[in-house]
Amino acid sequence: MQYRTTQIGLIAMAIAFWGSADAAEVTPDQADFFETKIRPVLVKQCYGCHSNESGNARGGLRLDTRELTHIGGSSGPAIVPGDLDGSLLFNAMTHQDFVMPPRSEMLPESVIDDFRKWIEMGAPDPRSGAVTEIRSSIDEQQIQQAKAEFWAYQKPVRRPAPNTDGNWSLTDIDRWIEAELVENELAPASDASAYTVARRLYFDLIGLPPTTEQIADFQKAWDSDPTTAIANAADQLLQSPQFGERWGRHWLDVARYAESSGRGVNMTYPQAWRYRDYVIDSFNSDKPYDRFVQEQLAGDLLPVSSDQQWAENLIATGFLAMGPKDVNQRNGTQFAADLVDEQIDVTTRVLIGTSIACARCHDHKFDPIPQTDYYALVGIFGNMSTYFGAPASSIGIARGLQTQQTSNLLRMPIDDPNPFEKTVSPTELESMRERLASLSTELRETRMNQRRPGATPVPISRLARMTSEIEYLSAKLGGYDPEGRPISFCMGVQAKEQPEEVRLLVRGEIAQPAQVVPPGFPRVLSDAPASIAEGSTGRLEFARWITDRDHPLTARVMANRIWQHLLGQGIVASPENFGSSGSAPTHPELLDHLAVEFVESGWSIKSLIRQIVTSRVYRIDSSFDQTSFEKDPGNKLLWRANMRRLDAEAIHDAMLFVSGKIDLQRPPASLVAESGYMRVRDGNLVNLFDATGNASRRGMGSGMAMGMSGGAMRDRFRNQRRGRFGGNREEGGMSQATLPTPGTDRLDMASAEYRSVYLPVVRDEVPRALAVFDFAEPSMVVGQRESSSTPNQALFLMNNPFVTAQADALARRVVDEAATPAARLRLAFELCFGRSPNATEVSAVRQFLNDFEDVQSSRGRVLAMTALCQSLLASADFRYID
Known part of the structure; x- marks a missing residue:
């Protein structure tokens, strides 16, 4: 059984867009009706403002051809066959939302009845304009030539990996990389340290740093066999629920995910x-x-x-x-x-x-x-x-x-309603129905009275309030079943x-x-x-x-995206443009190899990730070499690892992680789901129908068109956790502060302690913690983010409430878990960087703490440690993988 929701407005738009029946389908009787009843009225009453002959097309509307009548003007289709409500010409003739002809009495009832009958019979219209035929400048020969010659239009083919001398290459991936390096007289960098590879692997796969214990375990395994160490760690991380949060966010970048229209x-x-x-x-x-x-x-x-x-x-x-x-x-x-x-x-x-x-x-x-x-x-x-x-x-x-x-x-x-919607009683439902019926009758009578000669004008504000309440009640009622239970909806x-x-x-x-x-x-x-x-x-x-396995591009494009997220740059540097104006692949045979492997693995993303991270090229160091740089300044051939700054989410989540404040449970729905249908203005969620434009606490929930919501339900649901697609909800802690009251707090959500993938992504109002570090523009397809270093980032790290809160939490954690100044210093470094401080760092920190005012008092020690922790969170070592 299919579950469908009907919406007359969109169907009307579509009918207007795709055109109507050909003139040949109009019967003689229908043509006679149009010529005697409809066309004369259009000529007399409408063509003066809406025809080509008169030189007028007010509002972009022309009514002198069938096609243009159906397309309509700036307000929408003038005629939608079979749909009186969607036909704006009929709306104007009956003086509903528009008044046409302007400054005149309503047309005679007989004329209106004729137009009603005509539209209901399908608006048969024998008028026809000459249809232009556009001829393409691209012929079949050019298309076939491109298919034969351009790499992207040909099916990926697995080729034997080149033979390489020595023992550097471990996999076929490495052999393709090494062959290009040898051909260009370049040597790959040496392997990075176990510590560096561990951080790289954890951030790449789950977006969180490894703990000191995890680094130590990895180091021990690395000492025995680096390949096995990486493979075992990768297997564990690929099974972590945090993997989907990390890699799902990559997909949301290209899917232009957002929680508002923009x-x-x-x-x-x-x-x-x-x-x-x-x-x-x-x-x-x-x-x-x-x-x-x-x-x-x-x-x-x-x-x-x-x-x-x-x-x-x-x-x-x-x-x-x-x-x-x-x-x-x-x-x-x-x-x-x-x-x-x-x-x-x-x-x-x-x-x-x-x-x-x-x-x-x-x-x-x-x-x-x-x-x-x-x-x-x-x-x-x-x-x-x-x-x-x-x-x-x-x-x-x-x-x-x-x-x-x-x-x-x-x-x-299925029954999986928005967790912020509550059941309403039959009494409440009936009260809403009665109020809706009363308002609808009042509005209809008010409009009828307005059409009478000499009627006293009704203030527009009154009509607006009535209409808004009708819409609100209609939508709210549409969000509940007859027993008052909220209905589950999706986009x-x-x-x-x-x-x-x-x-x-x-x-x-x-x-x-x-x-x-x-x-x-x-x-x-x-x-x-x-x-x-x-x-x-x-x-x-x-x-x-x-998704056919022989499609020339689908597997290549996704394999390139996976490679880019792991190595820092794609084999094709323009991930959304594999055409002639895009970047040519640096390693075309390797790209084909990855695409074929991807398909043959059953289109397994995890399998392809595992292949890449267990290659030799994934573990090389980012150390600089002047000779290699001069030959390949852009590192297109991967003679070294690309130095990468953490993206916005990893920085945000790593701060929560090291401070001990991170909540790894999925929160219920989102702030936007709690707020319901609102308008976004200046960082606030504003009541949609607030005529003054002022912020309002009342939320418009997410029923069929809108429903119920609001801060009053926060306590009821603040401990709920959502399972997958309506599964059981588990109890868990979630502070009330993580969900600001709609319309009163900014959307920054600086107090939220769950992972950043669950922060609200509202177009034009992305949380500051994400926006300042080059978060993907949610109105665009973003396959590769920018990675900048700006003064705004420094100011954010010094002053933002989220950063200062995490620094304070980290300082308290360090003080609570370590007894001596030396132990606290070591713990702070281990939490932030996964390593102990070196001698130079120890000396610098001691000097900093000694110079700190009132360091001898308990309060002074906490403030000094907070300042130190904030400086560690703001450091390049924290923000960069390599």
């Missing part, structure tokens, strides 16, 4: 956390990558054996719903086109390293991708409905503060029942449709035309095509 009106996504947890759990379970991709592209279409699996698949499709959205875009057709474009862009760049969205307006400038290939994908992605969850707007009132484009959520087939997509044809748009303009383009796949990456079943949207076929 852009002009930044609305929260209270259900986004489900996708985050799905990604983490998928990495921990080593879900085969081909299955992982298929679930995200077409989870709603895959066969399932249980409701649990079906729910997981629905959550996975949040990948397509997660992107930034201009929810204040007035033109629904433009919004639908931009939504599909963003989905195509993220899918092709992340999965196959190809920016096919560049062909939206014209043939691709660099790669053999004609514009028709882009619209072939629009035919696939456009034939689904996206459920991102945005509350309804106030029907034209206070539009600057409200969302113009709305969406429901998908109902899940995601669903296929349309009936696929609709797509037209190419001239220069990407929605007002200039050209020829119909059938759904399909990029031809330069396909051996044969797409085989899409009759009546299918083609999305499941696309998901299976992109």
